[in-house]
Amino acid sequence: MQIPVYLDYAATTPVDPSVAEAMCACLTQNGIFGNPASRSHIYGWKAEEAVEIARGQVADLLNADPREIVWTSGATEANNLAIKGVATANKANGTHLITSLTEHKAVLDTFKYLEGEGFTVTYLKPDAAGRICAKAIEMAITPETSLVSIMAVNNEVGVINDIAAIGAVCRRKGVYFHVDAAQAVGKVAVDTAELPVDLLSMSAHKFYGPKGVGALFIKRQSHVPIAAQIHGGGHERGMRSGTLPTHQLVGIGLAAKMASDLLVGESARILALRNRFLQHLESLTGWQLNGSLEHRVAGNANISIAGVDGETLLLALRELAVSTGSACTSLSVEPSYVLKALGLTDELAHSSIRFSFGRYTTEEEVDFAAKTVAEVVLKLRKDPPLWQANKAKV
Structure with missing residues (x-):
């Protein structure tokens, strides 16, 4: 056949051979297999060092501070953490949320869940070219709006939204802005230092890294209140508990470095x-x-x-x-x-x-x-x- x-x-993309090789070096006894949270011996120290190098590589791709990178299992979890986390943490300040009809199911289904929890969601329709305009966002924002979530690049038609313009509206209105950038990171330049974005989701397998790992960028200067969605152990500064998969994080880190270089x-x-x-x-x-x-x-x-x-x-x-x-x-x-x-x-x-x-x-x-x-x-x-x-x- x-x-x-x-x-x-x-x-999805195939894992780059160099990335796969680096990951394999973190799986067996002769490699960096330790638990990054084990702070009492060299196995844990080496694993933690590898994880933090990877965090820096992802941060460099986004022009971010490494402390703004929270590891997740992928963009789906990052979307859930951002949307549910911000909505629930800010519920006392407003229960109105805004997104678009053309978002990925990982975003749409999360908003549907929140509707069942008492939130009101406005779903904006794109223009004929498939884009969500900043003016539509501005008109939809109310005093009760706490979060706007709009994707950077649509997964089906590949259309790029004007994230800078939308973010400027959100910032002016005092509303947190989340971006699902799974289809953007590694394909177009994403400069979180310049973009008025508070939270941004990404996934390694979209830019030649492994499946099952991603990250949520949370801008430090925005001071975003966010409620953890996974509890147990307090990993990732309490925002996402769970033993960190060293090999996968080494994979996303190297894939991010290669994406930046290429x-x-x-x-x-x-x-x-x-x-x-x-x-x-x-x-x-x-x-x-x-x-x-x-x-x-x-x-x-x-x-x-x-x-x-x-x-x-x-x-x-x-x-x-x-x-x-x-x-x-x-x-x-x-x-x-x-x-x-x-x-x-x-x-x-x-x-x-x-x-x-x-x-x-x-x-x-x-x-x-x-x-x-x-x-x-x-x-x-x-x-x-x-x-x-x-x-x-x-």
Whole structure:
């Protein structure tokens, strides 16, 4: 069986070989395997040193102070800690929260939980380009608002929000601002020293680090009241208890250093690959790019193709590892809520595919992918009624 070409880097990235090697050196008896919290012997000291080096490397990637980095199991936990932690710690000052309809489920489900706990949530709709504007945030803020949470880069369509402008509004209004930056860190420059952001979530596996580890940035000068969500031991200055996984933290640290070193050159190369892919598709009719092209992360190309069923198209593209624009539920396949929020019809949302390119993508793979997509679409469109019925919708 031929291994499909991997074009799903937005879902996860392979661990860089150098990162994997460094992690392996922290697993066995001859390596740095100790508990970082063991302060009475050299095994613990070495582990603690490795953990703090990693904390510094992540801080450097964000232009942050190492003391502003709190380790988590990933962006999902970081989102939960930020949103629940700030909302509950500040409940006496206000129970109104603001987010957007196009956030990741890790954010949306957290807000739904808080609604059940007595909070009121405003869900903002993006503009046609997929962005949340600062003006909409400003209009939604009330005297009862305690937290705004808006993602930096959308995970489905790759659209970049104006975090600086949104943060400026929140700061002016005296409201805490959280950013889910899982799809941004390692792909675009994130300068927390300059950005008016109070909390920011990230995950290692989005930038060639291991799964199961991430971090929450908490700006020291913001003095954010935050309630811990995991208790037991008081690790991470009481904000996140649990024995620290030295090997994973060494992994995220080195991955962060590599991302910082490679950011400019890698972003330019990946952007060229994405544009090359889109140019190859110009000969194919009846398709559209979803979301802003101008304000977009380099490696994302989310496209809708009229005249074909999305699931059928995905099955037909078995030589490519890509993502569909539909989310599977227990009873049915629903169109992507992100694409629906952008105004797409159910048909176009169902026929959307996310192609995402990364560090190991080659020009040959891009050319092959574009050629394969064109051939498969033309074959599926041999049913004239289906194509003609959908042709006018693009």
